[in-house]
Amino acid sequence: MPQASLPVTLANRAVRTQDAWLQACVAFVEGEDPSCRSNEQRTLERVYQQFLFVDLAESSRPVLPTNCSELHNAPLPAALVTHEVSDAILAHALVLQVEDVVDIGLPILQLVDRLEEIEVHRKALLLNVSDTARQVLAEGRPLPHARSARSDDDEDGGGEHDDEVAEDDAPSAMRQVLLDGIPGQPSRNMALPRGTLKWVLSDGYRRIPAMEYRPLRQLDITLPLGFK
Secondary structure, X not given: OOOOXXXXXXXXXXXXXXXXXXXXXXXXHHHHOHHHHHOHHHHHHHHHHHHHHOOHHHHEOOOOOOOHHHXXXXXXXXXXXXXXXXXXXXXXXXXXXXXXEEEOOOOHHHHHHHHHHHHHHHHHHHHHHHHHHHHHHXXXXXXXXXXXXXXXXXXXXXXXXXXXXXXXXXXXHHHHHHHHOOOOOOOOOOOOOOOOEEEEEEOOOOEEEEEOOOOOOOOOOOOOOOOO
16 A cells, blocks of 8 residues: 555544554565555555554654643544644544543442452353363363364365364363353353443543543443553
8 A cells, every 4th residue: 555645544544643653564564464565455454453552652643732631621632733634534533542441430349349259250260161171172072162173175064073173272162161151050240340431541642531421331441451
């Protein structure tokens, strides 16, 4: 993808990268995947995935106004001046990252007690899963939720490998057991209690507080720091 068009294309996702980082990222993804040199969409997606995992201070330009900590009842984003894209594109969205998250709607001791309960249950599951996995693999049958190793040629007929356990399936199956529980044992709801979330958000240069005014059920206190 011509590098001159990448900033504009990324700006459609409200991503404003530093020129040096973008050039280095393109060189990296093309080195990892030479097909990117002739596939513009693949280059874009690979660069975007790299962006999601990098600190905004390393990859992006500042988008929050210098006086953001003094603003009150003011809409964001403020007008952004740039030569690559129009303000109209950037006026609708900002990409910020989570620096901190706390649930201000619940007593902290309630959260601590619940986290301790989940940790105890997790360790018990790990022990049970380990015993279950060893027993199942020793008997030569698939782990719960694991798919038998089958070739494409066996899709319609019973292949000779139907009853074999693919070694690569074992970790996935064990993770699934951790999510679903141990077969034959009652499942337990290990979800954290949910109140009102408050965040510290950053563009990599400046920070602002943020709080949900209605529940965002897709997010909780386990949100990883650095999440965009």
